[in-house]
Amino acid sequence: MRLTALRTFIAAAAMGLSLLTAPIAAQADDNPSAVIDQIRSSGVLKVPVMTGEEPGYIKDPKTGEWSGFYYEFLGEIATQLGVKLEPVETTWGNLAADFQSNKIDIAIGVNPNPKRGLVVDYLWEPLFTDAWAVLTPPGKPVKTWAELNDPSKTVVVQKGSTMQIVAEALLPKATITPVEDRGLALMELQSGRADGVVFAVFDALQITNQKIGDVSLPEPILRNPATLAVARKPGNAGYINFLTNWIQQERSLGLAQGKLARAWEARGIDLTILPAGFSF
Incomplete structure:
Protein backbone atom coordinates (compact mmCIF):
# COMPACT_ATOMS: atom_id res chain seq x y z
CA MET A 1 0.00 0.00 0.00
CA ARG A 2 2.82 2.36 0.83
CA LEU A 3 4.39 1.82 -2.61
CA THR A 4 1.06 2.45 -4.30
CA ALA A 5 0.54 5.58 -2.26
CA LEU A 6 4.04 6.80 -3.16
CA ARG A 7 3.37 6.24 -6.85
CA THR A 8 0.06 8.11 -6.55
CA PHE A 9 1.81 10.99 -4.82
CA ILE A 10 4.55 11.20 -7.51
CA ALA A 11 1.97 11.12 -10.30
CA ALA A 12 -0.03 13.87 -8.64
CA ALA A 13 3.10 15.97 -8.11
CA ALA A 14 4.13 15.55 -11.74
CA MET A 15 0.67 16.60 -12.89
CA GLY A 16 0.77 19.62 -10.62
CA LEU A 17 4.20 20.59 -11.94
CA SER A 18 2.98 20.32 -15.52
CA LEU A 19 0.02 22.53 -14.72
CA LEU A 20 2.37 25.10 -13.24
CA THR A 21 4.88 25.07 -16.11
CA ALA A 22 2.34 24.98 -18.94
CA PRO A 23 1.12 28.55 -18.37
CA ILE A 24 4.75 29.73 -18.18
CA ALA A 25 5.57 28.13 -21.54
CA ALA A 26 2.39 29.47 -23.06
CA GLN A 27 3.16 32.90 -21.69
CA ALA A 28 6.61 32.81 -23.31
CA ASP A 29 5.08 31.83 -26.65
CA ASP A 30 2.44 34.55 -26.40
CA ASN A 31 4.88 37.31 -25.45
CA PRO A 32 5.23 39.43 -28.62
CA SER A 33 8.44 40.97 -27.26
CA ALA A 34 10.18 37.68 -26.52
CA VAL A 35 12.67 38.01 -29.40
CA ILE A 36 13.45 41.64 -28.59
CA ASP A 37 13.93 40.69 -24.93
CA GLN A 38 16.30 37.90 -25.96
CA ILE A 39 18.39 40.23 -28.16
CA ARG A 40 18.59 42.88 -25.45
CA SER A 41 19.51 40.28 -22.87
CA SER A 42 22.38 39.02 -25.06
CA GLY A 43 23.69 42.55 -25.57
CA VAL A 44 24.32 41.98 -29.28
CA LEU A 45 22.46 41.98 -32.59
CA LYS A 46 23.90 39.17 -34.72
CA VAL A 47 24.01 40.38 -38.32
CA PRO A 48 25.22 38.84 -41.59
CA VAL A 49 28.20 40.39 -43.39
CA MET A 50 29.62 39.36 -46.76
CA THR A 51 32.93 39.84 -48.50
CA GLY A 52 32.87 41.13 -52.06
CA GLU A 53 29.50 42.84 -51.58
CA GLU A 54 30.58 46.49 -51.63
CA PRO A 55 29.25 49.10 -51.02
CA GLY A 56 26.64 47.36 -48.86
CA TYR A 57 29.29 45.51 -46.87
CA ILE A 58 32.89 46.74 -46.81
CA LYS A 59 35.62 44.96 -44.86
CA ASP A 60 38.80 46.80 -43.97
CA PRO A 61 41.61 44.38 -44.93
CA LYS A 62 43.92 45.88 -42.30
CA THR A 63 41.64 45.97 -39.27
CA GLY A 64 38.95 43.46 -40.23
CA GLU A 65 36.30 46.04 -39.30
CA TRP A 66 33.08 46.29 -41.30
CA SER A 67 31.31 49.29 -42.81
CA GLY A 68 29.04 49.95 -45.81
CA PHE A 69 25.46 51.14 -46.06
CA TYR A 70 23.90 47.80 -45.05
CA TYR A 71 26.15 47.69 -42.00
CA GLU A 72 25.22 51.30 -41.16
CA PHE A 73 21.52 50.48 -41.37
CA LEU A 74 22.03 47.51 -39.07
CA GLY A 75 24.01 49.70 -36.70
CA GLU A 76 21.05 52.08 -36.43
CA ILE A 77 18.75 49.18 -35.57
CA ALA A 78 21.20 47.95 -32.92
CA THR A 79 21.38 51.43 -31.41
CA GLN A 80 17.60 51.60 -31.21
CA LEU A 81 17.62 48.28 -29.33
CA GLY A 82 20.47 49.37 -27.07
CA VAL A 83 22.87 46.61 -28.17
CA LYS A 84 26.08 46.24 -30.19
CA LEU A 85 26.56 44.67 -33.61
CA GLU A 86 28.05 41.20 -33.87
CA PRO A 87 29.05 40.51 -37.51
CA VAL A 88 28.69 36.95 -38.82
CA GLU A 89 30.42 36.28 -42.13
CA THR A 90 28.18 34.37 -44.55
CA THR A 91 26.66 34.40 -48.06
CA TRP A 92 23.22 35.24 -49.46
CA GLY A 93 22.53 31.57 -50.11
CA ASN A 94 23.22 30.57 -46.49
CA LEU A 95 20.88 33.05 -44.81
CA ALA A 96 18.01 30.59 -44.23
CA ALA A 97 20.37 28.07 -42.62
CA ASP A 98 21.90 30.86 -40.53
CA PHE A 99 18.46 31.77 -39.20
CA GLN A 100 17.62 28.16 -38.41
CA SER A 101 20.88 27.67 -36.51
CA ASN A 102 20.36 30.96 -34.63
CA LYS A 103 23.56 32.47 -36.05
CA ILE A 104 21.86 35.71 -37.07
CA ASP A 105 19.00 37.85 -35.74
CA ILE A 106 18.19 39.78 -38.92
CA ALA A 107 19.01 39.98 -42.62
CA ILE A 108 18.89 43.16 -44.68
CA GLY A 109 18.63 43.82 -48.40
CA VAL A 110 17.02 40.43 -49.04
CA ASN A 111 14.33 39.60 -51.58
CA PRO A 112 11.19 37.58 -50.71
CA ASN A 113 11.87 33.95 -51.53
CA PRO A 114 9.19 31.21 -51.21
CA LYS A 115 11.64 28.53 -50.11
CA ARG A 116 13.24 30.73 -47.45
CA GLY A 117 9.74 31.90 -46.56
CA LEU A 118 9.12 28.52 -44.95
CA VAL A 119 11.49 29.45 -42.10
CA VAL A 120 11.84 33.23 -42.46
CA ASP A 121 9.42 36.11 -41.98
CA TYR A 122 9.87 38.92 -44.50
CA LEU A 123 8.76 42.46 -43.80
CA TRP A 124 6.40 43.59 -46.55
CA GLU A 125 7.63 47.18 -46.57
CA PRO A 126 10.92 47.30 -48.54
CA LEU A 127 13.81 49.44 -47.34
CA PHE A 128 14.46 50.42 -50.95
CA THR A 129 13.80 49.13 -54.45
CA ASP A 130 16.18 48.51 -57.32
CA ASN A 224 13.59 44.23 -56.96
CA PRO A 225 12.38 44.98 -53.40
CA ALA A 226 15.18 44.97 -50.84
CA THR A 227 13.59 44.19 -47.50
CA LEU A 228 14.40 42.86 -44.04
CA ALA A 229 13.90 39.34 -42.75
CA VAL A 230 13.83 37.70 -39.33
CA ALA A 231 13.61 34.11 -38.15
CA ARG A 232 10.10 32.71 -37.84
CA LYS A 233 9.78 31.91 -34.16
CA PRO A 234 7.39 32.53 -31.24
CA GLY A 235 7.61 36.03 -29.88
CA ASN A 236 8.84 37.83 -32.99
CA ALA A 237 5.66 39.88 -33.56
CA GLY A 238 6.97 42.80 -31.54
CA TYR A 239 10.32 42.60 -33.33
CA ILE A 240 8.60 42.71 -36.72
CA ASN A 241 6.46 45.66 -35.60
CA PHE A 242 9.55 47.55 -34.40
CA LEU A 243 11.42 46.92 -37.68
CA THR A 244 8.39 47.84 -39.82
CA ASN A 245 8.10 51.17 -38.03
CA TRP A 246 11.84 51.76 -38.43
CA ILE A 247 11.61 51.13 -42.20
CA GLN A 248 8.60 53.40 -42.61
CA GLN A 249 10.44 56.20 -40.84
CA GLU A 250 13.57 55.67 -42.94
CA ARG A 251 11.58 55.86 -46.16
CA SER A 252 9.04 58.55 -45.30
CA LEU A 253 11.69 60.98 -44.06
CA GLY A 254 14.08 60.27 -46.94
CA LEU A 255 16.71 58.88 -44.57
CA ALA A 256 17.20 55.61 -46.48
CA GLN A 257 17.29 57.27 -49.89
CA GLY A 258 19.78 59.87 -48.69
CA LYS A 259 22.10 57.26 -47.16
CA LEU A 260 22.03 55.17 -50.32
CA ALA A 261 22.61 58.14 -52.64
CA ARG A 262 25.65 59.21 -50.58
CA ALA A 263 27.05 55.67 -50.57
CA TRP A 264 26.75 55.31 -54.34
CA GLU A 265 28.09 58.81 -55.01
CA ALA A 266 31.10 58.12 -52.77
CA ARG A 267 31.99 55.14 -54.95
CA GLY A 268 31.45 56.99 -58.22
CA ILE A 269 28.37 55.01 -59.22
CA ASP A 270 26.64 56.52 -62.26
CA LEU A 271 22.87 56.13 -61.95
CA THR A 272 22.03 57.53 -65.41
CA ILE A 273 21.27 54.02 -66.69
CA LEU A 274 18.10 54.07 -64.58
CA PRO A 275 14.95 55.04 -66.52
CA ALA A 276 13.36 58.41 -65.88
CA GLY A 277 11.17 58.38 -62.80
CA PHE A 278 12.86 55.29 -61.31
CA SER A 279 12.48 55.70 -57.56
CA PHE A 280 14.45 53.62 -55.12
Missing part, protein backbone atom coordinates in the same frame (compact mmCIF):
# COMPACT_ATOMS: atom_id res chain seq x y z
CA ALA A 131 15.94 46.27 -60.40
CA TRP A 132 17.57 43.18 -61.87
CA ALA A 133 20.36 43.87 -64.33
CA VAL A 134 22.93 41.93 -66.34
CA LEU A 135 26.65 42.55 -66.49
CA THR A 136 27.84 41.53 -69.96
CA PRO A 137 31.27 41.45 -71.65
CA PRO A 138 32.48 44.88 -72.83
CA GLY A 139 30.70 46.02 -75.98
CA LYS A 140 27.98 43.36 -75.75
CA PRO A 141 24.99 44.93 -73.95
CA VAL A 142 21.51 43.42 -74.21
CA LYS A 143 18.17 45.21 -74.54
CA THR A 144 15.89 42.32 -73.55
CA TRP A 145 16.08 39.17 -71.44
CA ALA A 146 15.13 37.21 -74.55
CA GLU A 147 18.56 37.89 -76.05
CA LEU A 148 20.12 35.71 -73.34
CA ASN A 149 17.47 32.98 -73.50
CA ASP A 150 19.40 30.82 -75.93
CA PRO A 151 21.18 27.43 -75.61
CA SER A 152 24.39 29.08 -76.77
CA LYS A 153 24.37 31.53 -73.84
CA THR A 154 25.84 30.96 -70.38
CA VAL A 155 24.60 33.10 -67.51
CA VAL A 156 26.27 33.11 -64.11
CA VAL A 157 24.42 33.66 -60.80
CA GLN A 158 25.24 33.45 -57.12
CA LYS A 159 24.18 30.07 -55.76
CA GLY A 160 20.99 30.00 -53.70
CA SER A 161 20.25 33.67 -54.35
CA THR A 162 17.20 35.39 -55.83
CA MET A 163 19.40 36.03 -58.87
CA GLN A 164 19.36 32.30 -59.55
CA ILE A 165 15.56 32.21 -59.38
CA VAL A 166 15.30 35.15 -61.80
CA ALA A 167 17.70 33.58 -64.29
CA GLU A 168 16.05 30.15 -64.18
CA ALA A 169 12.61 31.71 -64.67
CA LEU A 170 13.47 34.05 -67.54
CA LEU A 171 16.26 32.11 -69.24
CA PRO A 172 15.17 28.44 -69.30
CA LYS A 173 17.01 27.78 -72.58
CA ALA A 174 20.32 29.24 -71.44
CA THR A 175 22.95 27.45 -69.39
CA ILE A 176 22.74 28.74 -65.81
CA THR A 177 25.97 28.46 -63.83
CA PRO A 178 25.65 28.99 -60.06
CA VAL A 179 28.78 30.04 -58.15
CA GLU A 180 29.39 30.75 -54.49
CA ASP A 181 30.01 34.50 -54.53
CA ARG A 182 30.35 37.68 -56.56
CA GLY A 183 34.11 37.31 -57.02
CA LEU A 184 33.77 33.92 -58.69
CA ALA A 185 30.96 35.25 -60.90
CA LEU A 186 33.16 38.07 -62.13
CA MET A 187 36.01 35.62 -62.80
CA GLU A 188 33.67 33.61 -65.04
CA LEU A 189 32.84 36.76 -67.01
CA GLN A 190 36.44 37.93 -67.28
CA SER A 191 37.63 34.52 -68.43
CA GLY A 192 35.12 34.51 -71.29
CA ARG A 193 33.12 31.61 -69.86
CA ALA A 194 29.98 33.71 -69.33
CA ASP A 195 27.75 35.82 -71.57
CA GLY A 196 26.27 37.60 -68.59
CA VAL A 197 26.03 37.77 -64.81
CA VAL A 198 22.75 38.63 -63.09
CA PHE A 199 23.05 41.35 -60.44
CA ALA A 200 20.93 43.89 -58.67
CA VAL A 201 21.41 47.00 -60.80
CA PHE A 202 23.08 49.06 -58.06
CA ASP A 203 25.63 46.30 -57.47
CA ALA A 204 26.24 45.96 -61.21
CA LEU A 205 26.75 49.71 -61.61
CA GLN A 206 29.44 49.89 -58.96
CA ILE A 207 31.23 46.92 -60.54
CA THR A 208 31.51 48.86 -63.83
CA ASN A 209 34.15 51.02 -62.13
CA GLN A 210 36.41 47.98 -62.45
CA LYS A 211 36.02 48.08 -66.26
CA ILE A 212 34.95 44.44 -66.30
CA GLY A 213 31.89 44.78 -68.53
CA ASP A 214 28.77 46.70 -69.48
CA VAL A 215 25.59 47.02 -67.44
CA SER A 216 22.27 46.31 -69.12
CA LEU A 217 18.83 46.83 -67.62
CA PRO A 218 16.93 44.37 -69.84
CA GLU A 219 13.25 44.69 -70.61
CA PRO A 220 10.85 43.86 -69.17
CA ILE A 221 12.37 45.71 -66.22
CA LEU A 222 11.98 43.65 -63.06
CA ARG A 223 11.76 45.71 -59.89
Whole structure:
Protein backbone atom coordinates (compact mmCIF):
# COMPACT_ATOMS: atom_id res chain seq x y z
CA MET A 1 0.00 0.00 0.00
CA ARG A 2 2.82 2.36 0.83
CA LEU A 3 4.39 1.82 -2.61
CA THR A 4 1.06 2.45 -4.30
CA ALA A 5 0.54 5.58 -2.26
CA LEU A 6 4.04 6.80 -3.16
CA ARG A 7 3.37 6.24 -6.85
CA THR A 8 0.06 8.11 -6.55
CA PHE A 9 1.81 10.99 -4.82
CA ILE A 10 4.55 11.20 -7.51
CA ALA A 11 1.97 11.12 -10.30
CA ALA A 12 -0.03 13.87 -8.64
CA ALA A 13 3.10 15.97 -8.11
CA ALA A 14 4.13 15.55 -11.74
CA MET A 15 0.67 16.60 -12.89
CA GLY A 16 0.77 19.62 -10.62
CA LEU A 17 4.20 20.59 -11.94
CA SER A 18 2.98 20.32 -15.52
CA LEU A 19 0.02 22.53 -14.72
CA LEU A 20 2.37 25.10 -13.24
CA THR A 21 4.88 25.07 -16.11
CA ALA A 22 2.34 24.98 -18.94
CA PRO A 23 1.12 28.55 -18.37
CA ILE A 24 4.75 29.73 -18.18
CA ALA A 25 5.57 28.13 -21.54
CA ALA A 26 2.39 29.47 -23.06
CA GLN A 27 3.16 32.90 -21.69
CA ALA A 28 6.61 32.81 -23.31
CA ASP A 29 5.08 31.83 -26.65
CA ASP A 30 2.44 34.55 -26.40
CA ASN A 31 4.88 37.31 -25.45
CA PRO A 32 5.23 39.43 -28.62
CA SER A 33 8.44 40.97 -27.26
CA ALA A 34 10.18 37.68 -26.52
CA VAL A 35 12.67 38.01 -29.40
CA ILE A 36 13.45 41.64 -28.59
CA ASP A 37 13.93 40.69 -24.93
CA GLN A 38 16.30 37.90 -25.96
CA ILE A 39 18.39 40.23 -28.16
CA ARG A 40 18.59 42.88 -25.45
CA SER A 41 19.51 40.28 -22.87
CA SER A 42 22.38 39.02 -25.06
CA GLY A 43 23.69 42.55 -25.57
CA VAL A 44 24.32 41.98 -29.28
CA LEU A 45 22.46 41.98 -32.59
CA LYS A 46 23.90 39.17 -34.72
CA VAL A 47 24.01 40.38 -38.32
CA PRO A 48 25.22 38.84 -41.59
CA VAL A 49 28.20 40.39 -43.39
CA MET A 50 29.62 39.36 -46.76
CA THR A 51 32.93 39.84 -48.50
CA GLY A 52 32.87 41.13 -52.06
CA GLU A 53 29.50 42.84 -51.58
CA GLU A 54 30.58 46.49 -51.63
CA PRO A 55 29.25 49.10 -51.02
CA GLY A 56 26.64 47.36 -48.86
CA TYR A 57 29.29 45.51 -46.87
CA ILE A 58 32.89 46.74 -46.81
CA LYS A 59 35.62 44.96 -44.86
CA ASP A 60 38.80 46.80 -43.97
CA PRO A 61 41.61 44.38 -44.93
CA LYS A 62 43.92 45.88 -42.30
CA THR A 63 41.64 45.97 -39.27
CA GLY A 64 38.95 43.46 -40.23
CA GLU A 65 36.30 46.04 -39.30
CA TRP A 66 33.08 46.29 -41.30
CA SER A 67 31.31 49.29 -42.81
CA GLY A 68 29.04 49.95 -45.81
CA PHE A 69 25.46 51.14 -46.06
CA TYR A 70 23.90 47.80 -45.05
CA TYR A 71 26.15 47.69 -42.00
CA GLU A 72 25.22 51.30 -41.16
CA PHE A 73 21.52 50.48 -41.37
CA LEU A 74 22.03 47.51 -39.07
CA GLY A 75 24.01 49.70 -36.70
CA GLU A 76 21.05 52.08 -36.43
CA ILE A 77 18.75 49.18 -35.57
CA ALA A 78 21.20 47.95 -32.92
CA THR A 79 21.38 51.43 -31.41
CA GLN A 80 17.60 51.60 -31.21
CA LEU A 81 17.62 48.28 -29.33
CA GLY A 82 20.47 49.37 -27.07
CA VAL A 83 22.87 46.61 -28.17
CA LYS A 84 26.08 46.24 -30.19
CA LEU A 85 26.56 44.67 -33.61
CA GLU A 86 28.05 41.20 -33.87
CA PRO A 87 29.05 40.51 -37.51
CA VAL A 88 28.69 36.95 -38.82
CA GLU A 89 30.42 36.28 -42.13
CA THR A 90 28.18 34.37 -44.55
CA THR A 91 26.66 34.40 -48.06
CA TRP A 92 23.22 35.24 -49.46
CA GLY A 93 22.53 31.57 -50.11
CA ASN A 94 23.22 30.57 -46.49
CA LEU A 95 20.88 33.05 -44.81
CA ALA A 96 18.01 30.59 -44.23
CA ALA A 97 20.37 28.07 -42.62
CA ASP A 98 21.90 30.86 -40.53
CA PHE A 99 18.46 31.77 -39.20
CA GLN A 100 17.62 28.16 -38.41
CA SER A 101 20.88 27.67 -36.51
CA ASN A 102 20.36 30.96 -34.63
CA LYS A 103 23.56 32.47 -36.05
CA ILE A 104 21.86 35.71 -37.07
CA ASP A 105 19.00 37.85 -35.74
CA ILE A 106 18.19 39.78 -38.92
CA ALA A 107 19.01 39.98 -42.62
CA ILE A 108 18.89 43.16 -44.68
CA GLY A 109 18.63 43.82 -48.40
CA VAL A 110 17.02 40.43 -49.04
CA ASN A 111 14.33 39.60 -51.58
CA PRO A 112 11.19 37.58 -50.71
CA ASN A 113 11.87 33.95 -51.53
CA PRO A 114 9.19 31.21 -51.21
CA LYS A 115 11.64 28.53 -50.11
CA ARG A 116 13.24 30.73 -47.45
CA GLY A 117 9.74 31.90 -46.56
CA LEU A 118 9.12 28.52 -44.95
CA VAL A 119 11.49 29.45 -42.10
CA VAL A 120 11.84 33.23 -42.46
CA ASP A 121 9.42 36.11 -41.98
CA TYR A 122 9.87 38.92 -44.50
CA LEU A 123 8.76 42.46 -43.80
CA TRP A 124 6.40 43.59 -46.55
CA GLU A 125 7.63 47.18 -46.57
CA PRO A 126 10.92 47.30 -48.54
CA LEU A 127 13.81 49.44 -47.34
CA PHE A 128 14.46 50.42 -50.95
CA THR A 129 13.80 49.13 -54.45
CA ASP A 130 16.18 48.51 -57.32
CA ALA A 131 15.94 46.27 -60.40
CA TRP A 132 17.57 43.18 -61.87
CA ALA A 133 20.36 43.87 -64.33
CA VAL A 134 22.93 41.93 -66.34
CA LEU A 135 26.65 42.55 -66.49
CA THR A 136 27.84 41.53 -69.96
CA PRO A 137 31.27 41.45 -71.65
CA PRO A 138 32.48 44.88 -72.83
CA GLY A 139 30.70 46.02 -75.98
CA LYS A 140 27.98 43.36 -75.75
CA PRO A 141 24.99 44.93 -73.95
CA VAL A 142 21.51 43.42 -74.21
CA LYS A 143 18.17 45.21 -74.54
CA THR A 144 15.89 42.32 -73.55
CA TRP A 145 16.08 39.17 -71.44
CA ALA A 146 15.13 37.21 -74.55
CA GLU A 147 18.56 37.89 -76.05
CA LEU A 148 20.12 35.71 -73.34
CA ASN A 149 17.47 32.98 -73.50
CA ASP A 150 19.40 30.82 -75.93
CA PRO A 151 21.18 27.43 -75.61
CA SER A 152 24.39 29.08 -76.77
CA LYS A 153 24.37 31.53 -73.84
CA THR A 154 25.84 30.96 -70.38
CA VAL A 155 24.60 33.10 -67.51
CA VAL A 156 26.27 33.11 -64.11
CA VAL A 157 24.42 33.66 -60.80
CA GLN A 158 25.24 33.45 -57.12
CA LYS A 159 24.18 30.07 -55.76
CA GLY A 160 20.99 30.00 -53.70
CA SER A 161 20.25 33.67 -54.35
CA THR A 162 17.20 35.39 -55.83
CA MET A 163 19.40 36.03 -58.87
CA GLN A 164 19.36 32.30 -59.55
CA ILE A 165 15.56 32.21 -59.38
CA VAL A 166 15.30 35.15 -61.80
CA ALA A 167 17.70 33.58 -64.29
CA GLU A 168 16.05 30.15 -64.18
CA ALA A 169 12.61 31.71 -64.67
CA LEU A 170 13.47 34.05 -67.54
CA LEU A 171 16.26 32.11 -69.24
CA PRO A 172 15.17 28.44 -69.30
CA LYS A 173 17.01 27.78 -72.58
CA ALA A 174 20.32 29.24 -71.44
CA THR A 175 22.95 27.45 -69.39
CA ILE A 176 22.74 28.74 -65.81
CA THR A 177 25.97 28.46 -63.83
CA PRO A 178 25.65 28.99 -60.06
CA VAL A 179 28.78 30.04 -58.15
CA GLU A 180 29.39 30.75 -54.49
CA ASP A 181 30.01 34.50 -54.53
CA ARG A 182 30.35 37.68 -56.56
CA GLY A 183 34.11 37.31 -57.02
CA LEU A 184 33.77 33.92 -58.69
CA ALA A 185 30.96 35.25 -60.90
CA LEU A 186 33.16 38.07 -62.13
CA MET A 187 36.01 35.62 -62.80
CA GLU A 188 33.67 33.61 -65.04
CA LEU A 189 32.84 36.76 -67.01
CA GLN A 190 36.44 37.93 -67.28
CA SER A 191 37.63 34.52 -68.43
CA GLY A 192 35.12 34.51 -71.29
CA ARG A 193 33.12 31.61 -69.86
CA ALA A 194 29.98 33.71 -69.33
CA ASP A 195 27.75 35.82 -71.57
CA GLY A 196 26.27 37.60 -68.59
CA VAL A 197 26.03 37.77 -64.81
CA VAL A 198 22.75 38.63 -63.09
CA PHE A 199 23.05 41.35 -60.44
CA ALA A 200 20.93 43.89 -58.67
CA VAL A 201 21.41 47.00 -60.80
CA PHE A 202 23.08 49.06 -58.06
CA ASP A 203 25.63 46.30 -57.47
CA ALA A 204 26.24 45.96 -61.21
CA LEU A 205 26.75 49.71 -61.61
CA GLN A 206 29.44 49.89 -58.96
CA ILE A 207 31.23 46.92 -60.54
CA THR A 208 31.51 48.86 -63.83
CA ASN A 209 34.15 51.02 -62.13
CA GLN A 210 36.41 47.98 -62.45
CA LYS A 211 36.02 48.08 -66.26
CA ILE A 212 34.95 44.44 -66.30
CA GLY A 213 31.89 44.78 -68.53
CA ASP A 214 28.77 46.70 -69.48
CA VAL A 215 25.59 47.02 -67.44
CA SER A 216 22.27 46.31 -69.12
CA LEU A 217 18.83 46.83 -67.62
CA PRO A 218 16.93 44.37 -69.84
CA GLU A 219 13.25 44.69 -70.61
CA PRO A 220 10.85 43.86 -69.17
CA ILE A 221 12.37 45.71 -66.22
CA LEU A 222 11.98 43.65 -63.06
CA ARG A 223 11.76 45.71 -59.89
CA ASN A 224 13.59 44.23 -56.96
CA PRO A 225 12.38 44.98 -53.40
CA ALA A 226 15.18 44.97 -50.84
CA THR A 227 13.59 44.19 -47.50
CA LEU A 228 14.40 42.86 -44.04
CA ALA A 229 13.90 39.34 -42.75
CA VAL A 230 13.83 37.70 -39.33
CA ALA A 231 13.61 34.11 -38.15
CA ARG A 232 10.10 32.71 -37.84
CA LYS A 233 9.78 31.91 -34.16
CA PRO A 234 7.39 32.53 -31.24
CA GLY A 235 7.61 36.03 -29.88
CA ASN A 236 8.84 37.83 -32.99
CA ALA A 237 5.66 39.88 -33.56
CA GLY A 238 6.97 42.80 -31.54
CA TYR A 239 10.32 42.60 -33.33
CA ILE A 240 8.60 42.71 -36.72
CA ASN A 241 6.46 45.66 -35.60
CA PHE A 242 9.55 47.55 -34.40
CA LEU A 243 11.42 46.92 -37.68
CA THR A 244 8.39 47.84 -39.82
CA ASN A 245 8.10 51.17 -38.03
CA TRP A 246 11.84 51.76 -38.43
CA ILE A 247 11.61 51.13 -42.20
CA GLN A 248 8.60 53.40 -42.61
CA GLN A 249 10.44 56.20 -40.84
CA GLU A 250 13.57 55.67 -42.94
CA ARG A 251 11.58 55.86 -46.16
CA SER A 252 9.04 58.55 -45.30
CA LEU A 253 11.69 60.98 -44.06
CA GLY A 254 14.08 60.27 -46.94
CA LEU A 255 16.71 58.88 -44.57
CA ALA A 256 17.20 55.61 -46.48
CA GLN A 257 17.29 57.27 -49.89
CA GLY A 258 19.78 59.87 -48.69
CA LYS A 259 22.10 57.26 -47.16
CA LEU A 260 22.03 55.17 -50.32
CA ALA A 261 22.61 58.14 -52.64
CA ARG A 262 25.65 59.21 -50.58
CA ALA A 263 27.05 55.67 -50.57
CA TRP A 264 26.75 55.31 -54.34
CA GLU A 265 28.09 58.81 -55.01
CA ALA A 266 31.10 58.12 -52.77
CA ARG A 267 31.99 55.14 -54.95
CA GLY A 268 31.45 56.99 -58.22
CA ILE A 269 28.37 55.01 -59.22
CA ASP A 270 26.64 56.52 -62.26
CA LEU A 271 22.87 56.13 -61.95
CA THR A 272 22.03 57.53 -65.41
CA ILE A 273 21.27 54.02 -66.69
CA LEU A 274 18.10 54.07 -64.58
CA PRO A 275 14.95 55.04 -66.52
CA ALA A 276 13.36 58.41 -65.88
CA GLY A 277 11.17 58.38 -62.80
CA PHE A 278 12.86 55.29 -61.31
CA SER A 279 12.48 55.70 -57.56
CA PHE A 280 14.45 53.62 -55.12
